[in-house]
Amino acid sequence: MKRALVTGCAGFIGSHLCRALLADGWEVRGIDDFSVGVAGRVSSDVEMVIGDVCDAPLMRSLAAGCDVVYHLAVRNIMISADDVEDSWRVNTLGPGSVYHAALAQAHPPLVVFTSSVSVYGQADVIPTPESAPYKAGNPYTAAKIAAELYGLSLLRLRDLPLVIVRPSNVYGPGHREGPVNRFLARYAAGQPAIIEGNGQATRDYTYVADVVRGIRSTASREYVGQIFNLGTGKEVSLLSLAGLCADAVGCTAAVTFVPQRAYETVARRAMDATRARIALGWKPLVSLEDSLRQSTCISAADVL
Numbered sequence: 001m002k003r004a005l006v007t008g009c010a011g012f013i014g015s016h017l018c019r020a021l022l023a024d025g026w027e028v029r030g031i032d033d034f035s036v037g038v039a040g041r042v043s044s045d046v047e048m049v050i051g052d053v054c055d056a057p058l059m060r061s062l063a064a065g066c067d068v069v070y071h072l073a074v075r076n077i078m079i080s081a082d083d084v085e086d087s088w089r090v091n092t093l094g095p096g097s098v099y100h101a102a103l104a105q106a107h108p109p110l111v112v113f114t115s116s117v118s119v120y121g122q123a124d125v126i127p128t129p130e131s132a133p134y135k136a137g138n139p140y141t142a143a144k145i146a147a148e149l150y151g152l153s154l155l156r157l158r159d160l161p162l163v164i165v166r167p168s169n170v171y172g173p174g175h176r177e178g179p180v181n182r183f184l185a186r187y188a189a190g191q192p193a194i195i196e197g198n199g200q201a202t203r204d205y206t207y208v209a210d211v212v213r214g215i216r217s218t219a220s221r222e223y224v225g226q227i228f229n230l231g232t233g234k235e236v237s238l239l240s241l242a243g244l245c246a247d248a249v250g251c252t253a254a255v256t257f258v259p260q261r262a263y264e265t266v267a268r269r270a271m272d273a274t275r276a277r278i279a280l281g282w283k284p285l286v287s288l289e290d291s292l293r294q295s296t297c298i299s300a301a302d303v304l
């Protein structure tokens with residue numbers, strides 16, 4: 001039986017990834033410090049440890065016997081802007097200790113590092129390909145870039161078997177942070193959606209099941225050293241998103257504008273995922289409109 005370690009297993013994407021691996025017959029170990037993780041999200045079939053990914057001896061023991069280590073644990077963009085010291089520790093030493101734990105094994109497991117399309121900052125080219133340069137607009141992004149570069153340096157120096165994925169604005173059941181679920185929840189409660197900025201900022205919203213499928217399909221040694229965008233290529237403004245969410249809930253799209261937060265520096269985002277399509281045969285299967293129509297986001301947002 002294949003064995004995977006998932007860091008951030010009680011997080012939004014990590015919990016979906018664990019379920020997908022279990023459904024495919026994998027043995028799954030997970031680690032989460034429950035800083036924002038939710039216990040109810042984690043399947044009882046996950047062999048779960050409560051701990052810190054920066055704990056090097058713990059990570060070495062958890063990586064033992066694993067075929068793949070999926071590193072997702074993170075202090076998110078908001079927390080990283082508030083508590084910069086702790087977030088820098090987790091978001092740089094965390095990936096570092098995962099890489100070191102893999103290298104400490106006689107047969108290092110494949111490491112899939114979940115980075116982010118935020119490493120492009122405000123890209124000049126849209127849809128943005130993987131070849132676009134790094135631009136760090138906030139501490140979260142700076143740490144992702146550092147973790148990518150450190151991992152790639154260990155690949156060159158020590159043969160770390162590393163693949164990097166950069167998902168774009170993931171949404172779906174159980175997400176608590178993103179605008180899709182926040183707008184749906186506000187409309188369901190009969191309240192206006194709160195939009196930061198003028199509502200014109202665009203993002204490329206990618207459904208969590210598509211992202212999990214993409215992350216999993218990169219987990220092969222033939223992709224070591226490669227970087228993959230996971231996005232739909234479609235730009236959706238916050239105002240358009242509010243309209244779609246209002247339609248899904250069956251109300252009028254009332255909005256309240258509040259000032260943009262300083263860490264949000266990106267006006268436009270859409271990803272070029274041609275590389276994932278050609279190399280992995282990956283493409284997004286769930287559109288924003290369809291997922292909202294089926295209300296898959298809001299029902300589970302209430303539950304998880």
Ligand SMILES: NC(=O)c1ccc[n+]([C@@H]2O[C@H](COP(=O)([O-])OP(=O)(O)OC[C@H]3O[C@@H](n4cnc5c(N)ncnc54)[C@H](O)[C@@H]3O)[C@@H](O)[C@H]2O)c1
Nearest residue numbers: 008010011012013032033035036037052053073074116170
């Ligand atoms: N959600 C998105 O839109 C999105 C987009 C691009 C990339 N990503 C990346 O995907 C990964 C997962 O994102 P998510 O949305 O599921 O985030 P999340 O915040 O829901 O999950 C992260 C999990 O990591 C845990 N964690 C934090 N610090 C830890 C530590 N020191 N030790 C152990 N666990 C710790 C948290 O408790 C949480 O359960 C992250 O690396 C994130 O940067 C997410």
